[in-house]
Amino acid sequence: AQTVTQSQPEMSVQEAETVTLSCTYDTSESDYYLFWYKQPPSRQMILVIRQEAYKQQNATENRFSVNFQKAAKSFSLKISDSQLGDAAMYFCAYRSEDNDMRFGAGTRLTVKP
């Protein structure tokens, strides 16, 4: 099965600054999908951004963008102009063509006012 690694258990950012969360994955597939989810203390899973492996262009959703490096199997999330409401656990996820979906261990993001 594919594995997803988030090497930063915790990260901290000053309000209005930029932070990057790392994610790497291991796969032998060529077609797959990558996602970042946010989990606030309520434990809801909220989709932040998604990327198709066949697209070279990095996905962007308002203040959130990714740096997708397919050859390096890397999928980092950049949060610009960080807000207090961005504080949460962030999970990177990989979905294979047969719909097997795996998550990383998560990064806890703290936003300092």
Place this chain on the structure above:
Amino acid sequence: DGGITQSPKYLFRKEGQNVTLSCEQNLNHDAMYWYRQDPGQGLRLIYYSQIVNDFQKGDIAEGYSVSREKKESFPLTVTSAQKNPTAFYLCASSTSDGSNQPQHFGDGTRLSIV
């Protein structure tokens, strides 16, 4: 509104007892999933199902069982063989058409041993 409903929100199990967690979706999704989340940790895949009457084991299937008799329903049974069942359980669903559509999640069930 379409969505995923997990019940109950809180569940208490006695030692040696089997319990079943419910997951229902009205999104017409083919694929459904069960994850376990321990405090401060990520989501670990227990089982997933791509279609009715079919399911595959995830990374931590031991001590758990599932069924998929209807497209809308994917109940998870935590058996007495699962020695450490206390955790937060999340159910999810998605399309299985190879698109980039994300998983939709329920609000979770917190299971505790009493």
